Amino acid sequence: MCQCCAEKKDIYLPQLATVVKAEAMNVTERYLRLSMDDGQFDYTPGQFVEVSVAGIGEAPITITSSPTQKNGFELVIRKIGNVTNAVHNLREGAKIGIRGPLGDGMYPIEEAKGKNLVFICGGLGLVPQRSFINYVLDNRDDYGEVTILQGTKCYEQRLFVKEVAAWEERADVDLLETIDEPHNAWKGSVGVVTKLIPKIKTDLKGAVVLVCGPPVMYKFVLMSLEEYEVPHENIFLNLERKMKCGVGKCGHCQINNVYCCMDGPVFRYSDLATLPEAI
Amino acid sequence: MSVKKISKDDFAVFVDALIGKTSVIGVQAKGDRFDFAPLESAKDLRLDYDVTLQPPKKYLLPPTEVLMTFEIGGAYHSQYQDQPFVLLGVHPYDMVAINQMDELFQQDNYDTHYMKRRDNATIIACDVVKPSENVFASSMGTAVVRGGYDILLTDVGGAYVVESGTPKGEKLLAEMKGTVADEAALKSRDAVWSKNEKGLNRHELKCDAAYLPRLLEKAYDHPVWAERAKTCFACGSCNQVCPTCYCFNVQDDVNWDLQTGKRERAWDGCLLDGFTKVAGEHEFRNPRSDRFRHRLYRKAKYVPPKIGGQIACVGCGRCVAACLPDIANPVSVYNRLIDDLGIG
Numbered sequence A: 001m002c003q004c005c006a007e008k009k010d011i012y013l014p015q016l017a018t019v020v021k022a023e024a025m026n027v028t029e030r031y032l033r034l035s036m037d038d039g040q041f042d043y044t045p046g047q048f049v050e051v052s053v054a055g056i057g058e059a060p061i062t063i064t065s066s067p068t069q070k071n072g073f074e075l076v077i078r079k080i081g082n083v084t085n086a087v088h089n090l091r092e093g094a095k096i097g098i099r100g101p102l103g104d105g106m107y108p109i110e111e112a113k114g115k116n117l118v119f120i121c122g123g124l125g126l127v128p129q130r131s132f133i134n135y136v137l138d139n140r141d142d143y144g145e146v147t148i149l150q151g152t153k154c155y156e157q158r159l160f161v162k163e164v165a166a167w168e169e170r171a172d173v174d175l176l177e178t179i180d181e182p183h184n185a186w187k188g189s190v191g192v193v194t195k196l197i198p199k200i201k202t203d204l205k206g207a208v209v210l211v212c213g214p215p216v217m218y219k220f221v222l223m224s225l226e227e228y229e230v231p232h233e234n235i236f237l238n239l240e241r242k243m244k245c246g247v248g249k250c251g252h253c254q255i256n257n258v259y260c261c262m263d264g265p266v267f268r269y270s271d272l273a274t275l276p277e278a279i
Numbered sequence B: 001m002s003v004k005k006i007s008k009d010d011f012a013v014f015v016d017a018l019i020g021k022t023s024v025i026g027v028q029a030k031g032d033r034f035d036f037a038p039l040e041s042a043k044d045l046r047l048d049y050d051v052t053l054q055p056p057k058k059y060l061l062p063p064t065e066v067l068m069t070f071e072i073g074g075a076y077h078s079q080y081q082d083q084p085f086v087l088l089g090v091h092p093y094d095m096v097a098i099n100q101m102d103e104l105f106q107q108d109n110y111d112t113h114y115m116k117r118r119d120n121a122t123i124i125a126c127d128v129v130k131p132s133e134n135v136f137a138s139s140m141g142t143a144v145v146r147g148g149y150d151i152l153l154t155d156v157g158g159a160y161v162v163e164s165g166t167p168k169g170e171k172l173l174a175e176m177k178g179t180v181a182d183e184a185a186l187k188s189r190d191a192v193w194s195k196n197e198k199g200l201n202r203h204e205l206k207c208d209a210a211y212l213p214r215l216l217e218k219a220y221d222h223p224v225w226a227e228r229a230k231t232c233f234a235c236g237s238c239n240q241v242c243p244t245c246y247c248f249n250v251q252d253d254v255n256w257d258l259q260t261g262k263r264e265r266a267w268d269g270c271l272l273d274g275f276t277k278v279a280g281e282h283e284f285r286n287p288r289s290d291r292f293r294h295r296l297y298r299k300a301k302y303v304p305p306k307i308g309g310q311i312a313c314v315g316c317g318r319c320v321a322a323c324l325p326d327i328a329n330p331v332s333v334y335n336r337l338i339d340d341l342g343i344g
């Protein structure tokens, strides 16, 4: 190998990690705790990894744990296609390929200090947000009021049920939850997540708002935030795109001129003003 | 770097000697057209060609390429093809495209797979003798090239003027017969350059190429995208033949033993169905008009800031010829926008 390549590492090469813990969260979502075999793994909330299953392929998955928690890192994976199905079959002790952490667009952990935070999560959107939520709760004094809005399609799909209940218990967290479809066991609010926005107690005008959910959700949430005059600089959106390389080469994740894998996946809303393909 | 003049016969001798030592990919006739292919003899070399069907890109970024091998449930191993080769007969516009690609694959995240091939390549470029039917390199400022090649050949009638551009090229030049290029030969070469700077222009862009990013700033919602895309097949030919398109897909292939396999990358195209489609059937850039626009925006607005302001269309004209409904021609789209939106 020539000198230049010998020194530069292969940006497409996964490193091995071991599945330390794996459990079903419900029919479609599986929780994994991983540990890199070479021990090295530093990340910031909002970053993702490319999960690799040899023979099947790779899928971009956000890290759901917070870096404040030192024991490996966690993923939650929805079974929806080839790679994600294969990941669901992995048992504890299995090897899995990991590239990352990837993505320079992370949650504004520094900028948000001292401010009130509002997390708006739709469905699986809780998974990436959970990383920053736990980061904030582990550094509670650094941040202002914390409000979490969680909307889920149906009762059975609710994620991290115990953890969410624990957040709800806390006096320093305001948790508002809703499900789209009524259910016998559900006593709480019914309807889409935007219905909860008027119930936010924090003054939205000065808050940092973090949004993550399915593509259709963003437009409605943003329209609603517009009514409360939240400055666009204070809104952060976690965007999803098709990804193949995760390192700014393959072109699949482009949002106009921006690469979601490199410049995102977390974007400041005001930076998206010139990107008609964003929302 | 030195400049020599070498007779065509002596150059043929040099090429045959080179073929004996290394793998040489040279331009040859393919039916009544031309293409790059492994060269077996100097007499098959056609440096008087107009344009090749495919750009030389495929020797640096192959249509499919093994990135790594793996054992199921085990480790991944990078794979590199480590064979030196010579690309012989690269036209200036294609050389500019390679220079752009070099920059894009090195910046931000260094792509060892592309760069390994690139480092193994020796490029002998040659100035255009016969303009192709659709070339517009003069409009794009890519009719002559001033760097990137190891050697540049210019046909000045009975002989070639040969100039080295790198130490690698300088070494090769030393192996060639010929004499130090005299004043007359250099003058003839200047004449070829001046002629090409104007003459490779079958489609004439109505503005300076450097203005295109600003033109596109105000053209996003122009009707031309939908009008053109109405007859687009989404066949992706315009992506496939383009020397500056480099989007790719990555896929796994398991061997017969079901224990081992390889991960490959393969060319992809932003015009093709499914390019932005994710699991669950959502497609982020679905309308053909949006995809059609994306290709031309990439060429003239999105990629330029990454390559020092150059336009990522080098005016080879291949997409013009490849597009059956005849809508892909970048110049006719840009000119239409200039007619409607003006310059400035």
Ligand SMILES: Cc1cc2nc3c(=O)[nH]c(=O)nc-3n(C[C@H](O)[C@H](O)[C@H](O)COP(=O)(O)OP(=O)(O)OC[C@H]3O[C@@H](n4cnc5c(N)ncnc54)[C@H](O)[C@@H]3O)c2cc1C
Binding pocket: A048, A057, A058, A059, A060, A061, A062, A063, A076, A077, A078, A079, A080, A081, A082, A083, A084, A085, A124, A127, A128, A239, A240, A241, A242, A243, A244, A265, B277, B278, B279, B280
């Ligand atoms: C930044 C980011 C973070 C994500 N985080 C999570 C997460 O935490 N949990 C989770 O369950 N899902 C997450 N997803 C979605 C997840 O990547 C897709 O569901 C997954 O790629 C589907 O792959 P598949 O092979 O199972 O499906 P297939 O339909 O077989 O997909 C084939 C290939 O297409 C690409 N692809 C398909 N869908 C997507 C998609 N939605 N996004 C990107 N590429 C896609 C992938 O390269 C994939 O391997 C995230 C997506 C992105 C972009």
Ligand code: SF4
Binding pocket: B238, B241, B242, B243, B244, B245, B299, B312, B313, B314, B315, B316, B317, B318, B319, B320, B330
């Ligand atoms: S866009 Fe067309 S003319 Fe321009 S470089 Fe690509 S194939 Fe050649």
Ligand code: SF4
Binding pocket: B231, B232, B233, B234, B235, B236, B237, B238, B239, B271, B292, B322, B323, B324, B325, B326, B327, B328
């Ligand atoms: S523009 Fe032409 S070549 Fe390109 S995808 Fe459409 S029909 Fe095919």
Ligand code: FES
Binding pocket: A242, A243, A244, A245, A246, A247, A248, A249, A250, A251, A252, A253, A254, A259, A260, A261, A262
């Ligand atoms: S995923 Fe390949 S460029 Fe972003």
